[in-house]
């Protein structure tokens with residue numbers, strides 16, 4: 001895949017009117033190919049593999065919140081980055097998930113071509129599926145380079161998306177507790 005991508009990036013450089021053989025650009029097609037492979041490596045990962053069995057028995061049955069997980073994704077419309085943070089909460093039902101795995105799950109889905117809404121949804125469903133918990137809430141806030149560097153060129157707009165499952169969807173109190181804890185105003 002890297003070889004084919006390298007060829008493609010070389011073609012892009014030519015199409016842009018640049019000389020791919022000038023010194024500064026000599027290794028660029030391969031570097032860009034490796035960078036793109038890294039930024040989309042989520043396609044080669046599975047939930048089982050990244051969770052790696054790190055699910056532990058626990059009688060904890062109150063809300064657990066992990067906030068401020070930074071992520072870098074690529075918008076599927078322009079292949080430009082969108083960058084932000086994820087906050088995740090869940091109410092366990094006999095099993096808790098290893099702390100680092102929340103960030104790994106965010107990264108696995110972020111490192112694909114995405115829209116923010118689907119990224120939010122996929123993270124929530126993954127945590128629900130893997131932990132079989134009573135409920136999950138996920139809030140993402142991000143800035144989209146396709147809106148900042150080009151197009152409407154708005155530098156200060158932030159997109160917030162949320163996905164609530166189980167008790168977070170059914171109970172207004174649970175949802176409010178989560179949003180209050182992460183310093184959000186109620187939507």
Ligand SMILES: Nc1nc2c(ncn2[C@@H]2O[C@H](COP(=O)(O)OP(=O)(O)OP(=O)(O)O)[C@@H](O)[C@H]2O)c(=O)[nH]1
Pocket residue numbers: 075076077114115116117144146147150151152
């Ligand atoms: N809902 C949603 N839209 C996104 C996301 N990332 C990019 N977009 C939007 O996708 C849309 C694509 O619109 P098009 O009109 O097909 O493309 P475009 O001509 O490049 O649009 P402009 O960005 O308005 O110049 C734009 O409105 C983008 O802002 C995302 O994560 N979620």
Ligand SMILES: [Zn+2]
Pocket residue numbers: 075076077078079080144146147
């Ligand atoms: Zn975009």
